[in-house]
Amino acid sequence: xxxxxxxxxxxxxxxxxxxxxxxxxxxxxxxxxxxxxxxxxxxxxxxxxxxxxxxxxxxxxxxxxxxxxxxxxxxxxxxxxxxxxxxxxxxxxxxxxxxxxxxxxxxxxxxxxxxxxxxxxxxxxxxxxxxxxxxxxxxxxxxxxxxxxxxxxxxxxxxxxxxxxxxxxxxxxxxxxxxxxxxxxxxxxxxxxxxxxxxxxxxxxxxxxxxxxxxxxxxxxxxxxxxxxxxxxxxxxxxxxxxxxxxxxxxxxxxxxxxxxxxxxxxxxxxxxxxxxxxxxxxxxxxxxxxxxxxxxxxxxxxxxxxxxxxxxxxxxxxxxxxxxxx
Amino acid sequence: xxxxxxxxxxxxxxxxxxxxxxxxxxxxxxxxxxxxxxxxxxxxxxxxxxxxxxxxxxxxxxxxxxxxxxxxxxxxxxxxxxxxxxxxxxxxxxxxxxxxxxxxxxxxxxxxxxxxxxxxxxxxxxxxxxxxxxxxxxxxxxxxxxxxxxxxxxxxxxxxxxxxxxxxxxxxxxxxxxxxxxxxxxxxxxxxxxxxxxxxxxxxxxxxxxxxxxxxxxxxxxxxxxxxxxxxxxxxxxxxxxxxxxxxxxxxxxxxxxxxxxxxxxxxxxxxxxxxxxxxxxxxxxxxxxxxxxxxxxxxxxxxxxxxxxxxxxxxxxxxxxxxxxxxxxxxx
Numbered sequence: 001x002x003x004x005x006x007x008x009x010x011x012x013x014x015x016x017x018x019x020x021x022x023x024x025x026x027x028x029x030x031x032x033x034x035x036x037x038x039x040x041x042x043x044x045x046x047x048x049x050x051x052x053x054x055x056x057x058x059x060x061x062x063x064x065x066x067x068x069x070x071x072x073x074x075x076x077x078x079x080x081x082x083x084x085x086x087x088x089x090x091x092x093x094x095x096x097x098x099x100x101x102x103x104x105x106x107x108x109x110x111x112x113x114x115x116x117x118x119x120x121x122x123x124x125x126x127x128x129x130x131x132x133x134x135x136x137x138x139x140x141x142x143x144x145x146x147x148x149x150x151x152x153x154x155x156x157x158x159x160x161x162x163x164x165x166x167x168x169x170x171x172x173x174x175x176x177x178x179x180x181x182x183x184x185x186x187x188x189x190x191x192x193x194x195x196x197x198x199x200x201x202x203x204x205x206x207x208x209x210x211x212x213x214x215x216x217x218x219x220x221x222x223x224x225x226x227x228x229x230x231x232x233x234x235x236x237x238x239x240x241x242x243x244x245x246x247x248x249x250x251x252x253x254x255x256x257x258x259x260x261x262x263x264x265x266x267x268x269x270x271x272x273x274x275x276x277x278x279x280x281x282x283x284x285x286x287x288x289x290x291x292x293x294x295x296x297x298x299x300x301x302x303x304x305x306x307x308x309x310x311x312x313x314x315x316x317x318x319x320x321x322x323x324x325x326x327x
Numbered sequence: 328x329x330x331x332x333x334x335x336x337x338x339x340x341x342x343x344x345x346x347x348x349x350x351x352x353x354x355x356x357x358x359x360x361x362x363x364x365x366x367x368x369x370x371x372x373x374x375x376x377x378x379x380x381x382x383x384x385x386x387x388x389x390x391x392x393x394x395x396x397x398x399x400x401x402x403x404x405x406x407x408x409x410x411x412x413x414x415x416x417x418x419x420x421x422x423x424x425x426x427x428x429x430x431x432x433x434x435x436x437x438x439x440x441x442x443x444x445x446x447x448x449x450x451x452x453x454x455x456x457x458x459x460x461x462x463x464x465x466x467x468x469x470x471x472x473x474x475x476x477x478x479x480x481x482x483x484x485x486x487x488x489x490x491x492x493x494x495x496x497x498x499x500x501x502x503x504x505x506x507x508x509x510x511x512x513x514x515x516x517x518x519x520x521x522x523x524x525x526x527x528x529x530x531x532x533x534x535x536x537x538x539x540x541x542x543x544x545x546x547x548x549x550x551x552x553x554x555x556x557x558x559x560x561x562x563x564x565x566x567x568x569x570x571x572x573x574x575x576x577x578x579x580x581x582x583x584x585x586x587x588x589x590x591x592x593x594x595x596x597x598x599x600x601x602x603x604x605x606x607x608x609x610x611x612x613x614x615x616x617x618x619x620x621x622x623x624x625x626x627x628x629x630x631x632x633x634x635x636x637x638x639x640x641x642x643x644x645x646x647x648x649x650x651x652x653x654x655x656x657x658x659x660x
Contacts, residue, residue: 025467051467057497062456062490069460069474072445073394075467077460089486096450097457105438105446106429107652141653165655 004184007177009151010040010116013158014078016188018048021076024162027054028063028080028116037082038118038177064090064115068098068167071113076162084119084171085128085299091136098167099142114161118174119147120212120262122311125174126302132263132294137169138240138272144193145240147171149214151182153237156191164193173212180215196243198250202230205324206250208273209260210236213312217260220318229325239269244276251277255286256324262312265293287327292320335386335549339614345386345545346609347623349378349602352403354627355412356576358635359419359434363580367639368419372435374402376575377507379601380542381477382407384505384570387552388475394461396445396454396476399435400507404477409442412630416638423644430644452482455491455504462500462565473501473559475552480569481512481520483529492567496533501559503552504567507542509574514587527569535565542570543601572601 004012017024025048026041032055035042045053056063060081067077081087087094094115101111121130137145146161146168148154154172161168199214200221207217214235221231234250236242251257257277259270274289292312294300300310335341352374359371374381381403388395390408397404402415414426418437421430426439427446438446445461447454458476465472482488483506495502506526510517523529530537536558540547548570555566573596577584584593609615 054463054498057490057493059486059490059493061487062459062494065453065456065487065491066460066463066494069445069457069462070464070467071460072457073461073464075464092450093453093456093487096448097453100448101446102652102655104428104432104436104448105440106425106427106431108426108440109438109446110655144654 001183001185003181004151005178006151006154006172006180007038007040009154009184010158010172011042012184013155014041014044015047017159017162018044018052023074024076024078025052025054026078026080027056027067029056029058029082031055031080036080038174040080040116060086060090061093064093065097067113067115068093068101068111071111071167072101072109076112078114078116078162081115081117083129084117084133085131087117087133094137094143094167094169095140099140102166103142110165111167112165113167114158114170115167116170116172118177119171120173120175121300121307122175124302124307125300127299130300132261134171134239135263135268138269140240142166143240144168144238145171146193146238147173147211148237149176149199149211149235150180151184153191153197155184156189157193157237159188160190160193163190168193171211176212176215191237194238194241194243196246197235197237198232198246199235200231200233202232202254204230204254205256205258205321206232206234206254207258207260207317207321208234208236208247208250208270210239210269211262213260213262213317216312216314217317219314220321223314223318224321229321231321236269236273242272242276247273247276248280251281252284255284256327257285257289258292258317258320258324259289260292260312260317262294264296265291266296268293287324290320290324292316335546341386342609342614345382346605346615348382348403348407349605350623351412351627351630352378352381352406353602354631355402355415358631360576360580362419362635370434371419371580372399373574373576373579374400376509376573376596376600377542378403379545379605380507380548380570380572383545383548384475384552387549387556388473389556392470392472394443394445394458394465394472394474396458396461396474397437397447398451398454398477398479398482398507399447400479401437401477405437405439405444408444410437410439410444413634413637416634417641420638420641421643422638422641424641452478452485452487454478455487456494458502458504459491459495459500462495462502463498466500471560473503473556475503475505477505477507479512480506480508480510480517480526481515483526484520492533492535492565495565496535499562499564502565503555503559504565505552506567506569508569508571510571511574511578511588513578513582514584525569527567530567533567535567537567537569539569539571542572543599543604545601545605573599575600
């Protein structure tokens with residue numbers, strides 16, 4: 001089994017899906033000969049040619065909208081937004097169109113598009129190359145929002161997204177691209193959309209998070225184990241719609257829940273997770289549900305001390321787990 | 328390829344069929360207003376004044392292969408491509424059998440996959456990039472399909488108009504963009520929407536062919552769309568067509584147009600109604616006689632009466648179906 005980085009897992013999934021199904025194609029800015037600004041589409045142009053690896057004009061609503069048209073036709077487009085921050089011109093296409101096509105046509109038309117976008121900070125990207133944008137899309141029935149945390153899940157979930165009958169927004173943490181590596185099977189496998197995953201089992205505190213924060217939570221948990229604090233980590237993987245069953249089970253198991261996101265706290269994914277827990281787990285809780293999130297500022301600044309202050313990190317999570325354990 | 332000897336002007340059967348479809352669209356629309364004003368249906372958004380361009384364009388397209396992305400006034404276009412009068416009334420009454428959406432969407436939000444009519448929404452112009460996507464897919468699959476998309480002139484100010492046409496132009500895709508310029512975007516007249524003289528001039532900026540035609544002239548519209556269709560099939564890329572007519576009704580059943588345009592203006596535009604002009608051509612040529620007209624009107628009236636009655640008595644979707652078809656889960660289907 002080869003060791004792949006997070007971005008290599010993206011790349012491998014695209015190669016394999018394009019090989020298996022000639023209806024799969026990619027479109028976006030710089031995805032062609034350049035292979036994408038992060039090299040997610042590296043090698044695709046040489047292998048599959050310009051008709052299936054399409055460099056588009058710099059226009060996000062068209063990248064989404066043309067992809068949506070092709071998906072309705074019966075293709076399997078994988079549209080790339082160069083940065084999640086630049087998805088805003090395409091929001092009308094994604095929310096008003098992709099998410100509603102099946103419902104509004106009473107199941108006559110469908111829109112099996114995958115829209116990939118790198119999100120997240122900690123890479124000196126400042127306000128417009130660091131944002132977490134998932135909350136904008138996380139109350140749109142008809143749409144699925146997937147945010148994998150590790151290379152194995154990246155490959156399996158991206159394959160599932162491409163094969164899914166409905167539109168999937170696939171958000172990749174750009175700091176994870178080269179930071180995270182692990183063994184990834186070379187054979188074909190999928191990871192189900194809509195299912196959270198227990199990344200670590202523990203008895204004292206449950207951490208529920210997603211994306212790069214799963215990695216930080218694991219680091220924190222390892223350190224705390226030396227102090228005798230046992231941490232359960234739930235990786236949501238799909239942040240919309242949420243896997244309520246796994247959330248309820250994991251919260252009830254320890255009775256102490258820490259929710260973590262790199263996004264701003266108010267209106268975030270973890271607010272909804274907290275609501276699910278409060279509706280279902282009242283008598284199993286031994287402490288108030290705690291949320292650890294980015295500050296209430298519009299986005300991440302450029303200057304290193306400010307960026308560092310904004311970013312989630314293992315220390316912040318470690319402290320929060322310890323406080324909960326001692327509650 | 329085009330049959331060089333073919334002349335629409337002398338093809339009696341085709342011309343009479345065209346007239347029938349134009350008139351059917353008009354009579355359906357008129358009935359919708361009666362039903363609305365008598366409290367039977369909550370909303371109408373009209374095709375009146377645009378039937379000629381809609382039918383003439385439709386006849387220049389290929390029913391078997393082409394994908395149609397209509398906008399909310401295209402009663403004529405969807406009729407031509409296979410939606411029945413009954414289905415249009417089922418939509419107006421929001422009944423379960425409505426093929427567009429099963430009563431989920433407002434009237435005018437067309438879509439019927441079996442007839443390659445692509446589902447649409449209310450935010451205007453979102454269908455323009457979709458048309459480019461259909462054309463891209465057809466080209467990738469080596470299919471002889473053209474995507475035909477319509478919109479109002481106000482829509483040409485949206486970003487999706489620019490983004491969708493530019494993409495199609497760069498990739499030389501088989502798309503026909505037809506702007507149905509009825510001179511008003513609800514209350515805002517052409518001069519307050521755009522500063523350029525012609526919408527078709529915008530084609531220059533995309534490096535594609537732009538054609539402006541009188542939308543009340545069926546032969547001119549047919550010729551322009553036929554030319555665009557040939558260009559599309561020959562790999563010469565998209566065409567922007569501007570067909571100009573006039574919106575003869577208020578924007579919708581909820582609009583009072585007397586607050587922004589004069590009765591005189593509307594009256595003088597009604598005198599240029601393309602359907603009358605087309606009928607007169609057929610009469611002059613001897614293709615249509617008074618008794619044919621009477622017979623046709625009686626047929627259409629019966630068709631519309633039957634459709635109205637059927638739709639009125641048809642059931643609504645059961646409330647339990649509200650949550651169906653959000654996703655393609657098997658248990659939902």
